Amino acid sequence: MPTPLPALIVVDVQRAFDEWEAAGKRRNNPDAVARIVDLLAAFRTSRAPIFHIRHEGTRPNSSFLPSRSGYAVKDEAREQDGEPVIVKQVNSAFIGTDLEARLREAGITTLVICGATTNHCVETTTRMAGNLGFDARLVRDATWTFDRIGPDGDAHSAEAIHAMTLSNLNGEFARIVTTAEVIASFAAK
Template identity: 70%
Template sequence: MTTALVVIDVQRAFAEWETGGRRRNNPDALRRIADLLATFRTAGLPIFHIRHENPAPGSSFHPDASGRIVEDAAREHGGEPVIVKRVNSSFIGTDLEARWRDAGVRTVVICGATTNHCVETTTRMAGNLGFDARLAEDACWTFDLRGPDDRLHRAEDVYAMTLANLSDEFATIVTADAVVRELGLSPRSA
């Protein structure tokens, strides 16, 4: 069975949000994502790129918005599929599950943005569909979040709770370096 990398929504909207004053955690996440991409490419393993698109006027992910553009460090290479979604789950309205099953994918390493939205939703569904989901904790990030009571929750706390919610029941929480080692390569040498 095959292990695949899934890179979720690594798009410029999040950098624009940060530049606009929103605070996030894990500033090295994009570097870890680049490490994983290099490793999977070196190993010849499948990579699936997920992009968010929102047709609502004013959305950071609108097809005409600069935020919809993928970050250079996470750009697909020739032959790597790009799957466009319009909701949090990478499975709803897409053929992602069929692609994984057709490719013999059993284990998926998931990374991207944001941890508590599209990454969490996709990870939960991957686990529920019977895939061995591995969430690369240092290759994803989230932002501060205001709750329904107007209380501000720090990105680190939202992130930690998301990982706790996913751990064991839906996914195994791993680091990018652990994934690289498991694939038999040395970290960041791919």
């Protein structure tokens, strides 16, 4: 029996992040969405499974409330017919959803994870994927985050947060890869 293809997990590529940026929040990795588009094309060409994750806010001021413009997916990353959309209300795409059951039922063991933001929903989903025994691969150039202020008032750049998140996940929860490496792995099959 052939080994199932990896699944692409596209986390929260929603317009709220564009709105945050337009309001002055600074992010890293401006080409991340273009890399996600590249991944989507490669997975579609290879007929590999794709799961789109959407964050649905629950707090009254959330940018991700279904009634707000930020809930909508970015056009570039919109799902196509047959590609499931899984809606979550917490950071992990595995909590309160049927994502794990769908993956197990399909015999999928390898997950390629991309999306937003590196240190929130992408990180939480990746950590949980590793804990659940999946071969998780986080695509470093297909995710991004924003500058943040720490609990002591210290400013942390998006670049530093992104790098630290990748360092924390590397080897223990996931393998850190690039878009080019993922695409090359399809060519090698």
